[in-house]
Amino acid sequence: MKWIHKYGASFCLIILLLVFWEIGAELLDLGFILPTPTDVIVKIWGLKEPLFLEHLPATFLIIIVGLSLSIFFGVGMAIWMSVSRTVEKTLYPLIISSQTIPIIALAPIFVLWFGYSIWSKVVVTILITFFPITVNTYDGLKATSKEYKEMLLTMGASKKDIFFKLQIPGCVPYFLSGLKVAVTLSVIGAAIGEWIGAQAGLGYFSRRMMTQFDGAGVFAPIVILSLVGIGLFLIVTLIEKNILKWRKTD
Incomplete structure (x- = not known):
């Protein structure tokens, strides 16, 4: 009952939008541009083997590799900036600037550099996902209470003790908030990379269906990508919720 009370309104709105979509698409009768939700579901079911056994694993591998490298480099960069003012002044503007360049414009360059291998898509995913991880983790490390630091120093704690026992636990909520943004962006990054140049993957399959003017085929992998992001x-x-049990939630 608690789940229904919390998400019931959103669920009803989604159902209502799908009903309007179904009716509107039927009235317009432009299946190659706007297929009905039932057409998309039928397409997914009819293509379930290539979609789920070939293209989904290829996309999921890009997401996992890209996210893992983003976490590694993002957290490392955040820690480096938090301990060095010089590094912060040098890297932080570059990190901000990296997000002003359209990724869709860089993706073809990565295809030229790395070919149609997985790494051209992984680099696109990293560029999209490392920013929220880096910035949120850095903000968490810098948000440590000065009063707590001073208290630990008076108790004889070293800088290492303060870092591992105060700053790291304090930045975990910030890191997880950034990760929630990054996991959804990773799906977009993988799809963009596959759309530009790939031999398998949900983004590649969507582009292939577009060249065949198959509206339901274009929407089918998009639906799966959305479900992956939500998952x-x-x-x-x-x-x-399991790590931050101490934090009050509604």
Whole structure:
């Protein structure tokens, strides 16, 4: 009952939008541009083997590799900036500037550099996902209470003790918030990379269906990508609730 009370309104709105979509698409009768939700579901079911056994694993591998490298480099960069003012002044503007360049414009360059291998898509995913992880983790490390630091120093704590026992636990909520944003963006990054140049993957399949003017075929992998993003977000949310049990939630 608690779940229904919390998400019932959103669920009803989604159902209502799908009904309007179904009716509107039927009235317009432009299946190659705007297929009905039932057409998309039928397409997914009819193509379930290539979609789920070939293209979904290829996309999921890009997401996992890209996210893992983003976490590694993002957290490392955040820690480096938090301990060095010079590094912060040098890297922080570059990190901000990296987000002003359209990724869709860089993706073809990565294809030229790395070919149609997985790494051209992984680099696109990293560029999209490392920013929220880096910035949120850095903000968490810098948000440590000065009063707590001074208290630990008076008790004889070293800088190492303060870092591992105060700053790291304090930045975990910030890191997880950034990760929730990153996991959804990772799906977009993987799809963009596959759309530009790939031999397998949901983004590649959507582009291939577009060249065949198959509207339902274009929407089918998009629906799966959306469900993957939602699933990853829920996983991080579940991890957050288990790690941060002390934090009050509604």
